[in-house]
Amino acid sequence: MKFDTPATANPIDRGRVVGIAHDRIEGAAKVTGTAPYAYERHDAAPNAAYGWIVGSAIGKGRIAAMDLRAAEAAPGVLGIVTHQNAGPLGKGDMNTAHLLGGPAIEHYDQAVALVIADTLENARDAARLLRIDYAPEQGRFDLAAERDKAAVPRAGFGGSADTSAGDFDSAFAQAAVKIDQSYTTPDQSHAMMEPHATIAAWNGDRLTLWTSNQMVAWGVSDMAKTLKIPKEKIRLVTPYVGGGFGGKLFLRADALLAALGARAVGRPVKVALARPQIPNNTTHRSATIQRIRIGADKDGVIDAIAHEVWSGDLPGGSPETAAQQTRLLYRGDHRRTAHRLATLDLPEANAMRAPGEAVGMLALEVAMDELAEACGVDPVELRIRNDVQYDPEAGPQRPFSSRKFVECLRQGAARFGWDKRQPEPGRRREGRWLLGMGMAAAFRNNLVVASGARVGVDAKGHVTVETDMTDIGTGSYTIIGQTAAEMLGVPLEAVTVRLGDSRFPVSSGSGGQFGGNSSTAGVYAACVALRAKLAEKAGFPADEVTFDDGLLRMGNQSQALGALAGPDGLWAEDKIEFGDLTKRYAQATFGAHFCEVAVDMDTAEVRIRRMGGAFAAGRILNPKSARSQVIGAMTMGAGAALMEELHVDTRFGFFVNHDMAEYLVPVHADIPDQDVLFVEELDDKSSPMKAKGVGELGICGAGAAVANAIYNATGIRLRDYPLTIDKLI
């Protein structure tokens, strides 16, 4: 089904199942431990041996020599895979560094060997006996030091490096009020709950991977390219994923080395990355340096806005596109954005939840707070004055598909009690605590991605959906089940959803907050096809029948779906493909964040008292799981503001803090009160679901609201994240 004209009325609009809050249908399995993660698939490969990854001890250079003899002779060792015996390997499209390094070393903790043994303990012990001599080379590990050498990123990283409209320099020079500030954000790690893990098994020349991955088809395709085998020979299974946040978008070393290890020892091999391996062996979000200039009139109306971003990655890598939102969020006839990429030899940088906006908004929304203060305009009012209903770079001929930004600002402010804010900083006190309120916009692009599914109904009228879509803790199972139930007129309990298997039709996968809207639209398309087949069997015109209570109805006649399906059942498959609506309309999701903090006058300890937000993201398919997504994202935003930071050792080129004791993320107790309001919105240009993405919106701007609240409490303006105690004292 090609989606290239705005959606008209369709069965989803009935809102009997879609749009209603439902518990996650796999929730009980998740919380009782009966939803197995990849490493726990003992049923799949009961005789699996254990692999332990050895990572490079240098950040850049070469392996001069490897001596495997002591490790090979250790108890239980079955084999060791290195670049010397792995055979010729290619590289997947999505990987920048090689997943198995050597002799060249591209980054610290790059895998250089897999030791395979009969037990995990034996594999780990033997790994310590590997003798590797390195010839280190001087690497580039410091973004600030490399900034001046940063270059325009290669084309095709998923956006354009530079944009401009009007004449920024003249307009900024003439502006009545000017803001010109720089902001920095640190390297960050996804810190998902389930580490990367894979069991690999070969059957002849066919490979099966039980793994933890967000994008099934990418994983298959990149494994095929890396092993130089046809992708038809590979099956990838990932029905349950314990979080990804972008760290599992791509094929990683656990999967490749499990496959190589299983081939080497002739039996299945399981490999998990130990927690301390994850920050350096896998990907991370690059640190950024951001300069923002805003020129406005004395009432805060923006005439000129520029956002320049510097980030770093390995040779051939991609920038952190932190200026993305500045292209679309606020008015201004004169504008410029630019991304520059420094070559760094740190571990590979790549997407982390809301790549671009998550850290771009940390800068832009503090700059807006600074503008509000400079103009003496309330921060909510400032944003309302600068709303624009079309793409401000392209002009009025490219309107937004839907944009309820102002509604979010107004409704969010009212619900939070923004009118109680004291505009002058440092004026509210409660014992030792200075109290403050801050706010920020929320903005995240809405992407749409082709997505396929097949849907069947059996003789009992039970519906089954199959798609390679993943559920990374987001609630995909449930919204997909809701979509099929709505389309076929059955209760949610009459739908079985099967996900995360490369034997199923290729979906959008989970990434970029495109999965919820795109994958359900694919299920919608398959259901339209199945409805037509059922109507044809019943002998009625497809566009005149309705589906209710397990029945196909036409006028006062009806037939049970199960009877129409017959003993063999009836299946249909289709995919949604998106036409040029995204070119004709700017598509994005919007919101407003509010935060109240208390800052200890003596110790500078920051406690978030409450966070609240209002969000507009098209039809909310499942208000319960959508709320969970937004709350989780706001929490991650609070972590970015206050604690998340990979510390770079710029001498040796690695992230020093590499476990959950030293890479801090917020917990429930850090945010005692969180409130989410969804502003009603349908987006008929986004998909037949009239939904948009919501999984990443909540992180975008949340941390800036915290920063602005700290400023309101203390009068201290911090522009270097995270906003730790040492910077406040």
Ligand code: MOS
């Ligand atoms: Mo998201 S960073 O695209 O998983």
